[in-house]
Amino acid sequence: MKEYILLIDTIDAKGLVYNISKVLFANNLNIEKNAEYVEKESNKFFMRTVISGEVNSNILLKELTEVLPADSTIKLTPKAKKDIVILATKESHVLGDLLIRYIDGELNANIKAVIANHDYLRDLVESFNIPFHCISADDMEREAHENLIIEQINEYEPELIVLAKYMRILTPKFVETYPQKVLNIHHSFLPSFIGANPYKQAHHRGVKIIGATAHYVTNDLDEGPIIDQGVVRVDHSFTWQDMRRSGRNVEKVVLSNALQLLLDDKVFVYDNKTVIL
Known part of the structure; x- marks a missing residue:
């Protein structure tokens, strides 16, 4: 039934x-x-x-x-699988984790395509028999490049868009085109250490835990409603590079957990917060 x-x-x-x-x-x-x-x-x-x-x-x-x-x-x-499109840049750890979970049947999703602004990840993606599109941003205005991304995304009509370490800041037009449809993973335990190089920021602050935050994308950088978070303990002996290595493992788990919550329609949003049922 x-x-x-x-x-x-x-x-x-x-x-x-x-x-x-x-x-x-x-x-x-x-x-x-x-x-x-x-x-x-x-x-x-x-x-x-x-x-x-x-x-x-x-x-x-x-x-x-x-x-x-x-x-x-x-x-x-x-209650059915949702179509998703993944955006990526160069880093493979989060994308690779999602692809393995997808092939193993752990994600309640159909990955329709991966779109990137560099060609680095083509072999990885195509080894899973998933379409890969490289849309380079070289010598292009941000809006012009983003229009091409939007055009490519719309060919697949996804219900969700996942930023798997897609490192370009999205314009308000993009956010408004896909309201509450864009999921991002931030390599920090938000709201601390927003923006670039959060591991360097954390190292300089002498933190004892580091983490990752999966959140909806809004026009406020790294301030969208939080869906899932995770942490790992560190100490004074960790360099910021050590922290980054540890943090990458957390990023993979947090993003896949958040994505599954969205795929299962378990997330409500209000007042820039979420209720997870």
Whole structure:
């Protein structure tokens, strides 16, 4: 029997779960899994429900709208693999990890293509029988180069775009073209040490932990809603190069964890924060 994921984001009120469940029951749908969360400060209610059965989406969404508070957000999607496109530059560790997880069936995704601004990773990507496109930025204005990237991405119509160490800052146009669809991995435990060379920054500060942060891309550099983070302990004997080597292992795990959360429709965004259900 086909399964769907129902996401509801609304103002908290008495009887919400009862009313939602009543609509699902009336439509002969079964609840396979359910998770809820109430944010007390904002009085927000979040609910993720896996349902099974024959769904008439128009009727179901209409009936749910009728029993929920005004301005509720309701999203209903089939439980299926999502199409993604990966952007890369030269570094292979994060991209290689995603490709191995993909081939091993660990990612609930279809990797449609990898797009890079250098040709370094072509052999790696094509060894997995995945299309690779090199769009060089040499002697090009940033906007002109980005337009070519967007044009290439749109040929694949992905539901998510993953920045696997893509080292170019994206313009507001790009972000607005793919709102809440671009996932980035930052080699630092944000909000500390944003921008370039975070391991040098961390080393100079004498930190005792380093980490990585996976977040949505917004127009504010490295300040998008955080989806997942991870850390590893270091000490005074670590050079910044040692920290970078250790940090790369964390980057791989954090990015794959965050991506899987998005692929499974477990992430809600509000006030530049996330709720993970």
